[in-house]
Amino acid sequence: MRLPCPCCGWRDLREFTYKGAADMLHRPALDDASGWDDHLHNRTNPAGETRDLWYHDPCGTWVCVTRDTVSHAVISGATLGEAR
Amino acid sequence: MIRLKETSAIAQLRLPTLADCTLRVLPPVRITSIAPYPGQVEALRARLGGFPAPGGVVTLQGTDLVWAGRDLAFAFGDDLPDGLAAHCSMSDQSDGWCGFALQGAGAQALLARRLPFDLRKMASPGSARSVMDHLPVLVLRRASDRFEIWVWRSMVQSALAHI
Known part of the structure; x- marks a missing residue:
């Protein structure tokens, strides 16, 4: 599996560390208790296109990767500044 | 005042002999x-x-x-x-880094066995961050057949073993 780093281009999986679903980028309001419950514990686990966060260890870039869990296609990668 | 002598952390190590490439230790640089x-x-x-x-x-x-x-x-x-x-x-x-220079017709092919990215696409001169097995490395391409591999000095023996 290869993933696209916005700085380095396509790189091998062993250079990356997985973090989790890109939902983490969107924090609920501080007083939104059910929003925090969702944020911390519930994931959509879609069959199809999904976005998740990877860290490219050698160059220190967080990458938001769009990929397809059905076809296993890796579609694109963006910095977190672009992904937000 | 005592003046300390600058030496590389790899100056004392034995370098491997490679078929059509030469590997040498780069002098310390700021x-x-x-x-x-x-x-x-x-x-x-x-x-x-x-x-x-x-x-x-x-x-x-x-x-x-x-x-x-x-x-x-x-x-x-x-x-x-x-x-x-x-x-x-x-x-x-x-003093946190040590460098090797690898030169020769087979340098790219040799590094391709150790580095997980496509060296054919690497510019010359060019720079890349990657890993050599588990070791973080900075790879510099000085010419099409000449590379420098910079590693943390604490991991230099492992890097030599991998090369």
Whole structure:
């Protein structure tokens, strides 16, 4: 599996560390208790296109990767500044 | 005052013999990390006379500016202009790194067995951050058949074993 780093281009999986679903980028309001419950514990686990966060260890870039869990296609990668 | 002698951490190690390549230890060089503050890259570029894009190397008089990560460059050499501190965070990395030079017709093929990225697409001169097995490395391509591999000095014996 290869993933696209916005700085380095396509790189091998062993250079990356997985973090989790890109939902983490969107924090609920501080007083939104059910929003925090969702944020911390519930994931959509879609069959199809999904976005998740990877860290490219050698160059220190967080990458938001769009990929397809059905076809296993890796579609694109963006910095977190672009992904937000 | 006692003057300490500069030597590389790998000066005492035995280098492997390679078929059609030569591997040698690079002499110690001053390395300064340059991390631009947000929005300061252009000001820094003007002050330095250049700043490397991802994968790039900018050669200035007496100093090479090498891309070393996201928003990070390493300056190899002694000649840096004054007045940089307003634009970037700088730190001395000189004794944290050790370098090998690998030269020869088979250098690219040899490194392709150890590095998990496509060296055929690497520019010359060019720079890349990667891993050699589990070791973080900075790879510089000086010419099509000449590479420099910089590793943390604490991991230099492992790097030699991998090469």
